[in-house]
Amino acid sequence: MSTDGPQSDAGAPETGNDWSERLFGGFRKTSERLAGNLAGIVGATRLTDAQLDHLEDALIMSDLGPRAAARIRARLADERFERAGAQGADERAIMEVVAREIAEILRPVAKPLDVVAFPRPQVILVIGVNGSGKTTTIAKLAHLFQEQDYSVMLAAGDTFRAAAIGQLKVWADRLSIPIVTGPEGGDPASVVFDAVKAATDTGIDALIVDTAGRLQNKRELMDELAKIRRVLGRLNPEAPHDVVLVLDATNGQNALSQIEIFKEVAGVSGLIMTKLDGTARGGVLVAAAEQYGLPIHAIGVGEKIDDLRPFNPDLLARVIAGIA
Template identity: 60%
Template sequence: MTEKTGWFAKLRTGLSRSSEKLGGGLTGLFQTARLDEPMLEGIEEALISADLGVGVAARVTDRLRTERFGKSIDEAGVRAAVAAEITTVLSPVAKPLAVTAFPRPQVILVVGVNGSGKTTTIAKLAHRFMEQDYTVMLAAGDTFRAAATEQLKIWGERTGVPVVAGPAGGDSAGLAFNAFEQARAKGTDVLIIDTAGRLQNKSGLMDELAKIRRVLAKLSATAPHDTVLVLDATTGQNALNQIEVFRDVAHVTGLVMTKLDGTARGGVLVAAAEKFGLPIHAIGVGEGMEDLRSFDAGEFAKALAG
């Protein structure tokens, strides 16, 4: 089994609950052999209930109406149409994180609500970059939570990546400044900065993130080069609200979605792409270091549509 086929098998297993949710909505719709309006309405409802979003559901049913109305169709035919439309929606936004900054380091600011898997995702991203022979440094910018700093230090030790940290409650912008200077002095390729994620204090979070961005811009006019929002797939449609808030607060440039293996709501990633059009850099389907991979639209569509 090649690495690619092994990953697809894991992705398909990880998305099985989401795929089963879609299949459950389609079950019982094919009482008649030919596609008619009642069947189209049922298909649209099934797609919406599978978190794919109203826009994508409408596009799939419009495609089926144009291509198959009055013709025989079965569940496999509908799933194929769903996969094709999902691929159309996702292909333009499937963009891996690329290290292009010159001079180095490439600065990646990572944002997201507490509990979204942000710190673990940072470690996995570091691991992926190291596999590509880049040097990496981490900065524990979530100074509000001592546990976040400790967790990042543990991941740093496991992956062999240096971690710049400060005292609990310290100035996160000052920490980002120090980390950037250290990374530049060492010639590090990638600097990944963790940030606080307490949305309940939105104005404070906004001020903190704005300050970090200002400090980094003084050191490099193009920094941060990426601002990545980590989303927890188990939150379903609430992920769309988080994108809206963080896009406005933090100037998000791309998304990573985690915990797709723990939910039936994986379709929300399609709804997010349809609504916001932000690049999707990577997805996670497990706890292991190898369980975060660059996002592939076709693979995801096939696995989700079953």
Template identity: 70%
Template sequence: MTDKRVPHTVIWHDKLVAGFRRTSDRLSDNLDSLFNKERLEASTLDEIEDALIASDLGPVTASRVRDRLEDERYDRDIDEAGVRAVVADEVAKMLAPVAKPLEIEAFPRPQVILVIGVNGSGKTTTIAKLAHLFQEQDYQVMLVAGDTFRAAAIGQLKVWAERIGVPIITGAEGSDAASLVWEGVKQGTAIGTDVLIVDTAGRLQNKAGLMDELAKIRRVLGRLNPAAPHDVLLVLDATTGQNALQQIEVFGRETGVTGLVMTKLDGTARGGVLVAAAERFKLPIHAIGVGETLDDLRPFDPKEVAGLIAGV
């Protein structure tokens, strides 16, 4: 019997196309008015640079595109298709160094991953999707409901843990998060868990409290494994645009972020912020989210995403 199931790579590509369509359309809207003539003129270079910045691609990428267009204009005429090709190439160059899947390499196990981010960024759902991604790679995963300030966050993570079939360490609302992490490492070590993913409170507005809590978690982890936490992942909501960049700056300064996960790229016109984040902070972007199902969070191909953003 022939297996007629659609390969996952095809489904993922289709969702990427849909997810970045509004970003590409926004870029088109910003560029279209500049090409009312058949060929690119020198006077439009500054306007193209401004259009790219308006599309959230960041000033460095925009400047690199402008410089290339200026150099190549003297060799041949470049129309809108040529501009898009240059944009795709420069965006791919910007994304390539940061498109790094999260590797599970810690020894001794478990690899401890702290997940941080403001409330509403999709943090809890992202943890479930990450856990599912690791399960697909045959890793044993355990969760810790460390956002003890919100009973809803604890309940939501418990539901996800049951759904994907992974153990979870929880406590009552107001429990000590560091104690839960301690228990998670102990139990995870005992049963041979590869990955321990820890939810944390999303209290950016109270940086002192957040820092105190994370410092305590780090002290506790240090007594069990000096290398832990091995990763501190910041979850970002792409729909917030430039505000996402501000969050990287604050959280990075306050919490020692080691990598990023960008969610809610499906249908948003703010997908260019992915490029701006890569350009400005150079932090690994381990995965992007383009949908609501468990399979909708994946590492990405920088060349593929660059082409979709540029509309080529």
């Protein structure tokens, strides 16, 4: 199902326990894949080189990436395990160590996107390839700010797709927040200029700007973003305050190559990872953290408007490892 259009979000706001349950449900395929790949590594107080090799390969196959896998392997090589009569107890002990090391990787990057700019507004450019769930993520991020009592405005800077402009208008209407748009095929920098002026004049806290998701011509995209930056600089030398890349977790390792490209063309300052529910490739979140160290501001595990949240790295590590 596409996540680029509004979805039903009826019902009361979720509690912390609801979100934890959503995490466990969303990462079930990831944790089951990891557990399946690690099955059979039991029975000794220290793991053998052959077992460690198998475990490292299993972590890589679970999309945690070679760097994180090597780090976890090294930690497990130093561990002395209690011998247990039941096979399950040994596997649990190993997964506890895996979870602790994943948490160590995730803690430094678990940084919510805070509205701190002064003077206002805080300008947040949101980038990502078409199909990553970018438009919906913008709406979810706006809703997250609204829950924190910040005023929000949207800018439809992806002028090359009429559908993107239309979807953003629908979300703005649903959330009762203002939006600045321009004609299809118009100049994105002009839209951003108008939006920053409007947000400044009306005292908006956060301005979230959609941008084009075309990677077919990196130079064209780079030039477009450079122009937006120049226009922003005339109005507020500090803007954009954030350049947030939206990644689709179902792309697995391809998501990492997108980080590399967008870091080059857009100066990415932080990440949001979407579609972590229903994919076995949630381990790529760990790979991104270990390889790039960029702040991961929020994760998405569902299609409802409140399904985007900052994450607790210790809880998420245990979710990925499949141990409650």
